[in-house]
Amino acid sequence: MRSTAGSTTRTGTARRPDATRGRTGPARRPHRVDRVRRFSTAERMVHRATGWLMLACLASAACLYFGPLAQLVGRRYLMVTIHEWSGILLPLPFLLGLLSAEFRADLRRLNRFAPYDREWLRAARRRRTEPGARPAGKFNAGQKLYAGWIAGAVLVMAFTGLLMWFTGLLPSISRTSAIFVHDVLAWAIAIVVIGHLCKAFQDPESRRGMRTGYVRRSWAERHHSRWLPRDRSDA
Amino acid sequence: MTGKPKRRAEGAPVGRRAVLGMLGAGAAGLAAAPYLQRGWERFLAAASEHDATGLTGLLPNPGGFRYYSVVGSVPQKDETTYELRIDGLVDRPATYTLGDLRALPQTRVVHDVLCTDGWRVDRTPFEGVKLADLLDAAGVRSPGAAVRFTCFDGAYTESLTLEQARRADVLVALTMQDAPITHAHGGPVRLYVAPMYFYKSAKWLSGISVTDKVVPGYWEERGYAVDGWLDDADRHGEAA
Numbered sequence: 035m036r037s038t039a040g041s042t043t044r045t046g047t048a049r050r051p052d053a054t055r056g057r058t059g060p061a062r063r064p065h066r067v068d069r070v071r072r073f074s075t076a077e078r079m080v081h082r083a084t085g086w087l088m089l090a091c092l093a094s095a096a097c098l099y100f101g102p103l104a105q106l107v108g109r110r111y112l113m114v115t116i117h118e119w120s121g122i123l124l125p126l127p128f129l130l131g132l133l134s135a136e137f138r139a140d141l142r143r144l145n146r147f148a149p150y151d152r153e154w155l156r157a158a159r160r161r162r163t164e165p166g167a168r169p170a171g172k173f174n175a176g177q178k179l180y181a182g183w184i185a186g187a188v189l190v191m192a193f194t195g196l197l198m199w200f201t202g203l204l205p206s207i208s209r210t211s212a213i214f215v216h217d218v219l220a221w222a223i224a225i226v227v228i229g230h231l232c233k234a235f236q237d238p239e240s241r242r243g244m245r246t247g248y249v250r251r252s253w254a255e256r257h258h259s260r261w262l263p264r265d266r267s268d269a
Numbered sequence: 270m271t272g273k274p275k276r277r278a279e280g281a282p283v284g285r286r287a288v289l290g291m292l293g294a295g296a297a298g299l300a301a302a303p304y305l306q307r308g309w310e311r312f313l314a315a316a317s318e319h320d321a322t323g324l325t326g327l328l329p330n331p332g333g334f335r336y337y338s339v340v341g342s343v344p345q346k347d348e349t350t351y352e353l354r355i356d357g358l359v360d361r362p363a364t365y366t367l368g369d370l371r372a373l374p375q376t377r378v379v380h381d382v383l384c385t386d387g388w389r390v391d392r393t394p395f396e397g398v399k400l401a402d403l404l405d406a407a408g409v410r411s412p413g414a415a416v417r418f419t420c421f422d423g424a425y426t427e428s429l430t431l432e433q434a435r436r437a438d439v440l441v442a443l444t445m446q447d448a449p450i451t452h453a454h455g456g457p458v459r460l461y462v463a464p465m466y467f468y469k470s471a472k473w474l475s476g477i478s479v480t481d482k483v484v485p486g487y488w489e490e491r492g493y494a495v496d497g498w499l500d501d502a503d504r505h506g507e508a509a
Contacts (some may be wrong), residue, residue, distance in 0.1 A: 040324060069348075081324040100451075101335060101336045104335065104336045104337065104338070105336050105338070105453060106341050107341070108339065108341045108343070109338075109339065109340060109341055110337050110338060110339045111339050111487075111491060123379045139283075143281050143282045145283070145284035145285055146280040146281070146282060146283070146284070147281045147282075147283035147284075148278060148279065148280045149280070150286075151280070151283070165358070178283060178287075179282055179283070179284075179287055180285060180286065181287075182283065182284035182286070182287025182288050183287045183288075185288045185292065186287060186288040186289070186291020186292050186294075186295070187291050187295075189288070189291070189292060189295075190291060190292060190294075190295030190298075193295065194295070198386075207299055208302075208303070209385070210302070210303070210304030210306065210387055211299050211301065211303060211306075211369075211385070212302075213386065213387030214305065214306050214309075214387065215295060215298040215299050215300040215302055217387070218298070219298070221296070221497055238466075245452075
């Protein structure tokens with residue numbers, strides 16, 4: 035009896051916001067239009083999985099590489115295992131993402147450089163930060179270059195990493211050479227990924243876009259001026 | 270809607286070029302690595318002379334040792350607590366203190382230290398008791414054909430055949446670079462197997478046991494070669 039009563043109140047409370055939403059639906063509509071869908075669930079999952087794998091890979095690398103951290107953490111075999119597997123699995127979310135049409139569409143957007151992307155780069159070189167000087171489509175030129183570079187870098191790291199993991203895989207390439215490229219590129223990736231994180235920290239709305247999938251239309255029009263006008267004309 | 274992706278597809282494929290460019294740079298890096306690395310090492314050696322901060326030690330391939338341990342923490346041992354046990358297939362099992370080891374005839378071996386992870390320290394002097402002397406003192410019994418090393422970190426193990434263990438450049442080392450071996454470097458006593466990769470030179474050595482066959486060590490159970498000879502891998506790679 036008591037549980038039935040409890041469940042009724044719960045259903046009641048659960049129903050109320052629904053009803054409210056239903057009633058104020060039309061009134062809220064402008065608010066909803068104010069937000070633009072930026073990333074699909076699949077895309078956000080790809081990003082999240084890649085991010086965690088990259089973090090595990092970099093953190094375990096630091097524990098293997100830096101003397102003080104290595105002395106603090108030890109457990110070398112565990113760190114090696116985490117590093118090897120997080121590293122080799124890094125391309126997996128991307129590959130699974132290829133099943134999503136939205137992800138593939140965004141890859142095409144990232145790939146192509148429009149004339150305004152060169153304008154964006156010129157503005158970036160001249161340290162002009164006002165959004166008006168930096169026209170961008172759904173992705174700006176910096177994001178396009180970052181995406182291409184990090185994809186290539188991860189592949190080179192995976193290849194040199196495999197050479198170190200399975201010695202004698204390609205006897206013509208000495209292990210020392212593979213390690214050298216792996217070490218130097220690791221530094222470049224660490225710096226670039228930290229740059230990527232800094233950019234994200236500076237822009238809460240772009241973070242919200244990756245977290246929830248939606249961004250404010252005003253933000254999109256300001257920072258990605260060439261992305262939305264087309265959508266608007268469609269509407 | 271259908272026209273949209275087509276419109277987006279206009280423009281140079283810069284993303285693809287970035288990927289391919291990076292792959293090309295990686296391949297060029299692999300090809301040029303031996304030359305780049307030599308120049309880089311020379312630069313680092315020069316830089317570290319003027320480097321008061323020690324930051325050059327963080328750069329790729331620094332000319333120095335790196336700390337490796339397979340466990341979370343390793344107990345500290347000194348003159349009063351350190352013991353080296355020799356047993357297994359021997360006539361006279363024995364336990365040596367640090368003082369006992371220091372009292373035995375000392376041998377000096379100067380050789381390059383090479384790690385499988387690519388770092389190296391050239392011409393590093395080690396000093397200690399020849400492993401052969403300790404084995405002779407214990408008297409290896411007839412089925413004895415290999416030596417197993419255990420460590421007071423509680424996890425690391427290593428192995429050598431009896432023939433390898435009797436080489437003159439295999440030491441139970443007490444000093445490195447003319448100073449007592451510090452805890453971080455595997456002190457107070459570590460193994461030094463000069464002709465092999467450094468993983469064969471077990472740190473924090475606490476036990477030597479003669480066995481009838483080679484028992485693979487810690488990394489050897491995890492895919493490393495049981496014989497870690499230096500000459501077959503990097504030495505040839507560098508000479509070429």
